[in-house]
Every structure is written in C-alpha cells, then in structure tokens.
Amino acid sequence: MAKIKVTKVKSAINRTKRQKLTLEALGLKRIGQVVEHNATPNILGMVRKVSHLVSVEETK
Numbered sequence: 254m255a256k257i258k259v260t261k262v263k264s265a266i267n268r269t270k271r272q273k274l275t276l277e278a279l280g281l282k283r284i285g286q287v288v289e290h291n292a293t294p295n296i297l298g299m300v301r302k303v304s305h306l307v308s309v310e311e312t313k
Contacts, residue, residue: 254291254292254293255291255292255311255312255313256289256290256291256292256311256312256313257289257290257291257292257296257297257300257309257310257311257312258287258288258289258309258310258311258312259279259281259287259288259289259290259300259307259308259309260285260286260287260307260308260309260310261276261281261282261283261284261285261286261306261307262284262285262306262307262308263284263305263306263307264284264306265306268306271302272302272303272306275299275302275303276303276306276307278299279296279299279300279303279307281307289312292311
C-alpha cells in the first residue's frame, strides 16, 4: 500500500473547529511536524479538507 508524508506548513489559528480536529486526527500539532500515513481513502479525505494547511508527498 502507498504511503504519504504529511507536513503541517501553516498555523491552525483562526481556522474552524473541524479543521483543527482534522489536523489533530492526522497527528499534526506543530508547524513543520511530519507524519507518515497509509494512503487510505479516509486519510486522503482528511488531507483534502486541510490541504491549504499541509503539504503532502508520496513515499514508497
């Protein structure tokens, strides 16, 4: 299964509660923090919702 690296690049200040909870569910707390997840439909949906706050790169 493909893996993705998700990096938080922007602050969650002045964002909706839903976006803050999505970042927390992805495991992102600090700017610059990187987490690795399997590229499942659930994870990709969460990443899409906060795509303006994170950067994503595909890994193997």
